Amino acid sequence: MTAPHTGGCRCGAVRFEALAEPHHVSYCHCGDCRRASGAPVSAFVGFLVDQVAFTGKALKMFENGPVTRSFCGICGSPIAYVDERLEDDIYFMLGAMDMPADFEPTQHAYVGEQLAFLHMSDDLPRHLKTSVKRPDGTVP
Numbered sequence: 001m002t003a004p005h006t007g008g009c010r011c012g013a014v015r016f017e018a019l020a021e022p023h024h025v026s027y028c029h030c031g032d033c034r035r036a037s038g039a040p041v042s043a044f045v046g047f048l049v050d051q052v053a054f055t056g057k058a059l060k061m062f063e064n065g066p067v068t069r070s071f072c073g074i075c076g077s078p079i080a081y082v083d084e085r086l087e088d089d090i091y092f093m094l095g096a097m098d099m100p101a102d103f104e105p106t107q108h109a110y111v112g113e114q115l116a117f118l119h120m121s122d123d124l125p126r127h128l129k130t131s132v133k134r135p136d137g138t139v140p
């Protein structure tokens with residue numbers, strides 16, 4: 001895969017472009033992502049926020065504590081989230097990418113909340129909570 005990487009919602013009103021390679025591709029099993037996506041497991045592609053540009057005016061935001069999720073105000077597709085504790089980053093829903101097959105997750109986050117019937121037979125690292133290191137280098 002080679003930058004730029006593009007993506008958008010399913011009606012096309014929201015489009016985005018990332019000018020560099022992602023630094024993070026992870027599954028997330030947390031209940032908040034499950035509510036936001038409607039799917040039993042989510043996956044995210046993380047970029048530096050200053051390497052990303054949006055086009056279109058349909059992007060809406062929903063704030064929930066430190067996390068703000070964005071979605072298309074017309075078709076409702078979830079697009080991305082930002083976390084004020086990780087202010088340099090933006091994480092796109094893997095399914096919002098135009099070439100989702102290019103972004104194979106390398107780890108699982110929040111497996112403590114994984115649905116018991118969901119079996120994923122890979123040997124990727126599994127984190128009980130977040131898979132993203134905080135700026136001080138710790139993984140809480």
Ligand SMILES: [Zn+2]
Pocket residue numbers: 009010011012013014058072073074075076077
């Ligand atoms: Zn849309």
Ligand SMILES: [Zn+2]
Pocket residue numbers: 028029030031032033034110
């Ligand atoms: Zn999550």
